[in-house]
Amino acid sequence: MSDLTVMRTHKLFIGGAFVRSESGRTFVLNSAKGTFVANVALASRKDARDAVLSARSAFEKWSGATAYNRGQVLYRVAEIMQGRKDQFVEELILMGSSKRDATKEVEQAIDQWVWYAGWSDKLAMVNGSANPVAGNFFNFSVPEPTGIVAIIPTVTPSLYALVDSVAAAIVSGNSSIVIAAKKSSLVALSLAECLATSDVPPGVVNILTGDAAEIAPWLASHSDVNAIDLSGISKKDLLIELEKAAAENLKRVLRPDKNLPQGLNRINLWLETKTVWHPRGY
Numbered sequence: 394m395s396d397l398t399v400m401r402t403h404k405l406f407i408g409g410a411f412v413r414s415e416s417g418r419t420f421v422l423n424s425a426k427g428t429f430v431a432n433v434a435l436a437s438r439k440d441a442r443d444a445v446l447s448a449r450s451a452f453e454k455w456s457g458a459t460a461y462n463r464g465q466v467l468y469r470v471a472e473i474m475q476g477r478k479d480q481f482v483e484e485l486i487l488m489g490s491s492k493r494d495a496t497k498e499v500e501q502a503i504d505q506w507v508w509y510a511g512w513s514d515k516l517a518m519v520n521g522s523a524n525p526v527a528g529n530f531f532n533f534s535v536p537e538p539t540g541i542v543a544i545i546p547t548v549t550p551s552l553y554a555l556v557d558s559v560a561a562a563i564v565s566g567n568s569s570i571v572i573a574a575k576k577s578s579l580v581a582l583s584l585a586e587c588l589a590t591s592d593v594p595p596g597v598v599n600i601l602t603g604d605a606a607e608i609a610p611w612l613a614s615h616s617d618v619n620a621i622d623l624s625g626i627s628k629k630d631l632l633i634e635l636e637k638a639a640a641e642n643l644k645r646v647l648r649p650d651k652n653l654p655q656g657l658n659r660i661n662l663w664l665e666t667k668t669v670w671h672p673r674g675y
Contacts, residue, residue: 521533
């Protein structure tokens with residue numbers, strides 16, 4: 394008896410669950426050689442709204458967790474990805490990467506989770522300060538997460554860029570909504586499976602697959618989305634449309650650039666500074 398090939402239908406990742414698009418639409422994902430790989434859910438405007446609700450409901454718990462705990466959670470994601478390294482390499486090869494480049498990219502993506510995990514309990518020290526003031530007061534400036542970050546990551550390299558964008562946003566306590574390009578949908582949803590089986594609370598990362606031109610305008614104009622990463626937008630007309638929509642509700646925006654912020658600067662994009670006055674005790 395021969396083995397039966399089970400063809401996959403990849404779903405959206407919203408609120409920690411894998412769900413079909415409310416529209417019922419899918420698209421066919423083919424390999425770089427043109428062979429069928431999977432059917433993938435095509436996200437809609439309603440799916441984007443559901444992802445915003447999920448991200449907002451997760452924000453309070455995630456931002457209220459200790460920095461040490463968030464670091465442990467991010468490290469756990471790296472552990473799970475390490476155990477599925479061969480799968481990620483195979484998926485990148487299917488989409489056109491060489492084995493050497495795919496292996497390097499997966500290793501860098503895993504390392505990036507560990508790197509961001511190490512920053513989690515150091516952000517307050519590096520970005521905060523005790524400020525000199527006149528009067529009998531203590532004055533402190535402390536970093537806080539900005540809220541919900543919508544992310545359209547660059548397509549190439551697909552896995553590393555996705556991990557770098559998501560980890561930079563959530564390490565400080567933000568929740569996120571990712572629009573993964575069709576070409577990146579396979580590794581994006583495999584990453585979602587790692588997140589679902591790690592300790593990341595449901596709703597902290599939501600992954601939508603499909604067309605950014607269809608979904609992103611609704612996230613850019615949504616008043617409950619606090620920031621948007623447009624680094625994966627290559628069409629000038631769409632970029633202008635999204636920036637205008639984001640400006641209407643004063644979102645923080647990361648524009649596409651060949652010199653995107655790296656490291657700590659990438660984390661600081663999604664932080665706000667709160668200054669607190671406290672009377673001195675005698």
